[in-house]
Amino acid sequence: MTPPIVLTVAGSDSGAGAGVQADLKVFAAMRLYGTSVITAITAQNTRDVRAVFPVPAQTVTDQLTALADDLPPLAVKTGMLGSTAVADAVSGAARSGMLPNLVVDPVLVSTSGRRLGVVNAIERLLPYAMVMTPNRAEASAILGWVVSTPDDMAKAARQLAATGSRYVVVTGGDADAESPAEGAVDALWTGATVRLLRGPWVETRNTHGTGCSFSAAIAGRLALGDAVPEAVVFAKRYVARALLGAQRWELGGGHGPLDHHGWSGRDGSGSE
Ligand SMILES: Nc1ncnc2c1ncn2[C@@H]1O[C@H](COP(=O)(O)OP(=O)(O)O)[C@@H](O)[C@H]1O
Numbered sequence: 532m533t534p535p536i537v538l539t540v541a542g543s544d545s546g547a548g549a550g551v552q553a554d555l556k557v558f559a560a561m562r563l564y565g566t567s568v569i570t571a572i573t574a575q576n577t578r579d580v581r582a583v584f585p586v587p588a589q590t591v592t593d594q595l596t597a598l599a600d601d602l603p604p605l606a607v608k609t610g611m612l613g614s615t616a617v618a619d620a621v622s623g624a625a626r627s628g629m630l631p632n633l634v635v636d637p638v639l640v641s642t643s644g645r646r647l648g649v650v651n652a653i654e655r656l657l658p659y660a661m662v663m664t665p666n667r668a669e670a671s672a673i674l675g676w677v678v679s680t681p682d683d684m685a686k687a688a689r690q691l692a693a694t695g696s697r698y699v700v701v702t703g704g705d706a707d708a709e710s711p712a713e714g715a716v717d718a719l720w721t722g723a724t725v726r727l728l729r730g731p732w733v734e735t736r737n738t739h740g741t742g743c744s745f746s747a748a749i750a751g752r753l754a755l756g757d758a759v760p761e762a763v764v765f766a767k768r769y770v771a772r773a774l775l776g777a778q779r780w781e782l783g784g785g786h787g788p789l790d791h792h793g794w795s796g797r798d799g800s801g802s803e
Pocket residue numbers: 665666667702703704705715716717730731732733734735738740741742743745766767770771774
């Protein structure tokens with residue numbers, strides 16, 4: 532059977548825990564054919580982002596049109612865009628219908644604290660989004676108020692629909708140190724109502740690439756024909772399993788990557 536095509540438009544992470552490399556691992560784990568448009572090259576490991584080399588906007592357009600002409604995707608996710616010029620190139624492609632089932636992960640700052648994007652660049656793309664997946668910090672930056680509790684996340688998800696994105700998921704990962712009492716909560720705006728999605732919290736340092744993997748898995752399920760709410764529920768379970776699998780991995784000295792391929796065989800049922 533020919534695998535469905537799903538595209539990631541994102542930055543390269545040399546440490547391969549986040550960005551394009553993480554997305555392609557998610558697609559492969561889902562038995563999808565992943566393609567990639569690289570928007571920036573980062574010199575990065577589990578500890579920090581040391582340098583960012585932006586790709587010229589025209590080179591981003593060239594990659595997008597090369598794929599549209601020969602390997603058109605059924606769904607697309609965007610991650611790090613870097614500059615407003617690159618965001619304009621990507622929104623131009625979206626406007627001309629080259630980016631169906633678009634999942635926008637509004638990457639602004641890495642887990643390690645480096646700025647990777649700007650709000651006004653991401654805003655240009657949101658009118659074309661089927662779903663956007665900000666974490667609390669990204670939702671706060673876009674809305675201009677601090678999003679913290681599950682109630683805040685629900686309110687933020689509803690407000691962010693005004694950007695033009697049809698669905699919104701505000702994610703509640705990357706909480707500081709202790710496991711939050713309410714578990715891992717995400718708020719999904721469905722166009723009519725907000726649903727709070729709850730899952731078990733995985734206590735681990737290895738959280739590099741959770742947001743990238745979540746948005747990639749949503750795009751993957753959209754390529755397979757899921758509706759957005761089903762795709763989001765799948766992606767949340769996938770990331771929880773990948774976190775659990777890599778819970779005790781020792782890759783690098785900072786925030787390590789996830790178990791994208793289920794190598795650890797840990798599925799959350801308690802057996803290994
Ligand atoms: N420690 C954790 N345990 C369980 N789920 C988590 C954990 N950290 C993140 N998640 C989940 O991973 C997904 C991505 O969220 P998040 O980590 O907030 O993204 P980002 O990397 O953009 O900050 C969400 O479904 C969130 O609930």
